[in-house]
Amino acid sequence: MSGAQPPPPGWQPPEQEPPPPHWGPYGGAPGPGRYVAPPGGPAYAAPAPYPPTMPPTMPPAMPVAHKPGAIPLRPLVLSDIFDGAFRIIRYNPKATIGAAVLVSAVAMIVPILAGIATGSTGGLAPDPGSDSLSDSQVVDLLIALGGLLVGTQLQAIGLLFVSGMIAHVSSAAAVGRKLTISEAWAATRGKRWRLLGMSFLLGLGVVLVVAVAVGLVVLAAVTFKAPLGEVVVFALVLGLALFVGYLWFWVRIRALAVPTLMLEPVGVFAALGRAIRLSRHQFWRLLGLLLLVTLVIGVAGGIVRLPFSIAGQVFLTGSTDTGHGLVIYLLLTAVGTVISSAVLQPFSAAVSALLYIDQRIRKEAYDVELLGRAGILPS
Secondary structure (H helix, E strand, O other), rough: OOOOOOOOOOOOOOOOOOOEOOOOOOOOOOOHHHOOOOOOOOOOOOOOOOOOOOOOOOOOOOOOOOOOOOOOOHHHHHHHHHHHHHHHHHHOHHHHHHHHHHHHHHHHHHHHHHHHHHOOOOOOOOOOOOOOOOOHHHHHHHHHHHHHHHHHHHHHHHHHHHHHHHHHHHHOOOOOOOOOOHHHHOOOOOOHHHHHHHHHHHHHHHHHHHHHHHHHHHHHHOOOOOOHHHHHHHHHHHHHHHHHHHHHHHHHHHHHHHHHHHHHHOOOHHHHHHHHHOOOOOOOHHHHHHHHHHHHHHHHHHHHHHHHHHHHHHHHOOOOOOOOOOHHHHHHHHHHHHHHHHHHHHHHHHHHHHHHHHOOOOOOHHHHHHHOOOOOOOO
């Protein structure tokens, strides 16, 4: 029989199997973003496929920061700054704690020597007949307080130089280098008088502003004879304005002024301008960090100095006229000051230097320069 025959009645063609699905260019088992509909299938836009090595639920890994020294070379967080400050002190104790102890010990010798040289070594027990100090005891007390004031000022100047040294120590520790005391001191050459002048200028500015505020209050009370209530309200408002202004001054200028002056080839006024530019748009972050550091230093310093202060006052008030309570009081006060300054001042200076480095990393890609110094990148 030739030719095509018609199918018998009731005949139906057999069912055909659907074509296998097309899994896209990467192959493999079906998964989110991989299935591509076969021709003639449902019309929808398939999402872009993920490579087999990157699952859709796993974000790309963050780059690992290099850490050749005390800190990771990237923008720093609170833990990095605190850990870095302690690492700098542990990594180089001689140029940090050693320098602070040396300066504080020399400065605190002054009130003790002043008391011994003038013979003011007796106690301060009141006269039984008058329940008051004698003239010689008042003179002894004034000499002791004057010597203590001079020693405190000398200590402040010495610790200011130590802060300049620690700025260089911190910069070197960030790239894994260690400076000796002599190297850190030599690094401050040419900047010491500028550092002292800048500190005096900033302190004088604060004193002048406070003096002007007090003068305005006195002027309102005496010259204009304002009511007492108005004078009190004016003084409170002015005091609040001074407090806010000092916070701005502390964060925007003072906090970064010392490391900026010491680590950059600039003068006093250029360093103050640089500090303002580096802290721009970072006020609240820097304020929180500085307040926390100040709280930690204040609490730790009070705890360290408290037993020496109590013991000194006990000897001072409990000694007789023939005792040596005044000298013992000065000696114990000096020991407490030296011990507290030995750790707290290097920590504060290291935090200030790390804040400077952090701000330059955030604003000027300073980490690239530090990587070059560390030998990780070509300099």
